[in-house]
Amino acid sequence: MSSNVRKKSFTFSKTIVYLLLAIAAFLSIFPLYWMFVMATNHNSAINNVPPAILPGSELVTNFQNVLSTIDFFGAIGNSLIVSTVTTIGVLFLCSLAGFAFAKFHFKGKNVLFVAILVTMMIPPQLGLIPQYIIITKLDWLNDLKAIIVPGMIDAFGIFWMRQYISSNVPDELVDAAKIDGCSNFRVYWNIAVPVIIPAFATLAIIKFMYMWNDFLWPLVVLREESSYTIQIALRGLIDNYVRDNGMILSGTFWATVPLIVVFLLLNRLFIQSLTEGAVKS
Amino acid sequence: MAKTHTQASISNQPPNKKKSSLSEKTKEAISGYIYISPFFILFAIFGLFPILFSFYLGFQSWNGLGEMKFVGLQNFEWILTDPLFWKSLSNTLIMWVLGTLPQLIIGIILAYALNSALIRFKSFFRVSIFMPYVTSTVAVAIVFGIMFNDQDFGLINVILGWFGVDPVSWSTTEWGVKIAISTMVFWRWIGYNTIIYLAGLQAIPNELYEAAKIDGATTRQKIQYITIPMLRPILILTVFTSTIGALQLFTEPLVYIGRTYREEGITVVLYLYREAFVNLAYGPASAAAIILFFIIIVLSAINVFVANRIGK
Secondary structure (H helix, E strand, O other), X not given: OHHHHHHHHOOHHHHHHHHHHXXXXXXXXXXXXXXXXXXXXXXXXXXOOOOOOOXXXXXXXXXXHHHXXXXXXXXXXXXXXXXXXXXXXXXXXXXXXXXXXHHOOOOOHHHHHHHHHHHOOOOXXXXXXXHHHHHHHOOOOOOOHHHHHHHOOOHHHHHHHXXXXXXXXXXXXXXHHHHOOOOHXXXXXXXXXXXXXXXXXXXXHHHHHHHHHOOHHHHHHOOOHHHOOHHHHHHHHHOOOOOOHHHHHHHHHHHHHXXXXXXXXXXXXXXHHHHHHHHHO | OHHHHHHHHHHOOOOOHHHHXXXXXXXXXXXXXXXXXXXXXXXXXXXXXXXXXXXHHOOEEOOOOOOOEEOOOHHHHHHHOOHHHHHHHHHHHHHHHHHHHHHHHHHHHHHHHHHOOXXXXXXXXXXXXXXXXXXXXXXXXXXXXXXXXXXXXXXXXXXXXXXXXXXXXOOOOHHHHHHHHHHHHHHHHHHHHHHHHHHHHHOOOHHHHHHHHHOOOOHHHHHHHHHHHHHHHHHHHHHHHHHHHHHOOOHHHHXXXXXXXOOOOOOHHHHHHHHHHHOOOHHHHHHHHHHHHHHHHHHHHHHHHHHHHOOO
């Protein structure tokens, strides 16, 4: 039966499907490949007709030029600090709040939860100028705190954690732990946290990516080069008078490699986490 | 077993049982409030207050340093009579259509292809198509900016040359800029939407298709009466998120057109940024933010309305 289906469908339509996917895969990967090619070629190779499509020998030179133009490693370090600290903070605060919404009884719980959901509808640019003024007043300009602290607000994270805890942490377990005399925080820490590791993984990936790629807010509050995140620093590459494309693409390439490596290592989890979020909400 | 355990633990502490169960409730409520308070405290400072203050600033004249002056609707008047604001709005909407519509349609087709049962190398295709999403927006804008070089050695122009098309000045022409920016958006987000549609397709029970097959349904009928209706919630989600995302378009145009803020590619958020942080006109910038807010609300409402009709 199944071999019959197999034979029948090995036809025209199947060829179309493969062709379509092959083209899509090629177009998806090509710009990344080309970025690598340019990162290894001299600027002049790019201005040829046709431009180079094979790797050259300027890998090291181009990257040295990047290092002399921007503080590449400093900016990567800043991005790492911002993304890691914010992600850890968000995981803790959102799971704690999600736990309270899922398992505790207190007055106004539902109204407060809906209020959190409503905040998700507001475009972040609406409060941009006053936010900038607050950061100035706090004297946090050029300070990574300006990115980290406001980044801790995450309505989606609370929503996500509440859903997950509601359906995966049994009430009986919570009650039993309480009867045994566990404090509320210990119930959270010893009962809920071990159960919600998959939810942590998903939220961590989403949040880390978001913070790593954020551009507008860091652009507004980070004005000094020493505080730049990698996205802001990369932009510095193209502001030069002499456009050295080999150098520019070397910078973007090396700033992209860590993300792609992490993605390839975690890709199952990564794609699964996205689809989980989509289907449930 | 469990019962005796419960009884034992109750009998262990009979004297203050009643008192502790009462305070237990209060304790739980207090813990609850404490656990959710970080969100509300931070949101009050960095979310709610700035939003309210924006609505206030929209009616003031202020450069961030001197005294604020109440100017009534002057800022709104100023914004709404500025041709560049209307340009930024129409640019945003055009790039929304150019970047989003093909993305959703092709995303569904790719998801459908990936979902066909007999495909080999499924995970290779899935990973490749998803890869652009993992690249940062700034990197994408820089790479595509170089690919869309105006000269005849620009990669896109070289490829067009193979088909006998003359080189296009991408960064200086009305449609060139928009096509270049929309392509960046399209490339980065197509895989994301494909994966989400794929998840939606996989959630449709196979029995539905089998039943339809027994009833003699054609492929087209299966798509029309099973796939699209079952996919509707996901469709609404993607239309919704990509619309809100497109209205907030900022990074790609800023990196591509740079500090010239060329009017062919300026978007509403870019306009807002320029008014606020380049011209230091906080009043008009806030007015623009308020207008953007209402546009997002109206468009979201239209979106939900239209998406609800898909497949009905």
